[in-house]
């Protein structure tokens with residue numbers, strides 16, 4: 001089955017994606033899922049061209065300067081064990097090239113996967129508001145904020161000699 005990596009989440013519609021958030025007791029709806037894809041700074045979608053469905057995706061959110069976070073990576077159960085997850089993760093790390101910090105939270109059994117891709121174990125903290133596991137009613141209503149198509153990692157420390165209009169200090 002031909003799988004294509006895409007970064008045009010704004011061209012997907014909710015009918016293309018079902019079955020994600022496997023095992024979540026109160027999963028976001030396909031519409032809410034689409035809203036979070038479209039509002040992420042950076043998203044890569046593995047799209048099954050034959051069946052016209054999203055087979056997997058990864059999202060990243062950033063401050064556009066130093067820090068990036070990868071909140072979600074998932075491949076539908078029927079598409080697992082074909083290299084799609086590693087491929088998505090490789091692609092998102094490439095898109096985030098230039099960020100000083102790239103962080104994520106994961107279960108212990110996933111740590112080797114991320115270590116094999118250059119990440120290091122660390123201590124972390126988290127908060128989960130389970131009443132909003134499927135999404136807050138007022139979130140994601142305004143549509144995509146920034147198209148991810150032209151997302152490029154910023155250079156936080158540009159060389160002043162190559163900056164056309166250096167800031168006036």
Ligand SMILES: CC(C)(COP(=O)(O)OP(=O)(O)OC[C@H]1O[C@@H](n2cnc3c(N)ncnc32)[C@H](O)[C@@H]1OP(=O)(O)O)[C@@H](O)C(=O)NCCC(=O)NCCS
Pocket residue numbers: 022072073074075076079080081082083084085086105106107109110112113116
């Ligand atoms: C984890 C996940 C994205 C892997 O995607 P996939 O396309 O099935 O990955 P593949 O099996 O083709 O890739 C093989 C690699 O993934 C690792 N892997 C796959 N499933 C894994 C699992 N359940 N636990 C730990 N590692 C796993 C393999 O060990 C292998 O790692 P290596 O290349 O470093 O040796 C997928 O199983 C998934 O969506 N799981 C549910 C959501 C989830 O746990 N996401 C991660 C959030 S931190």
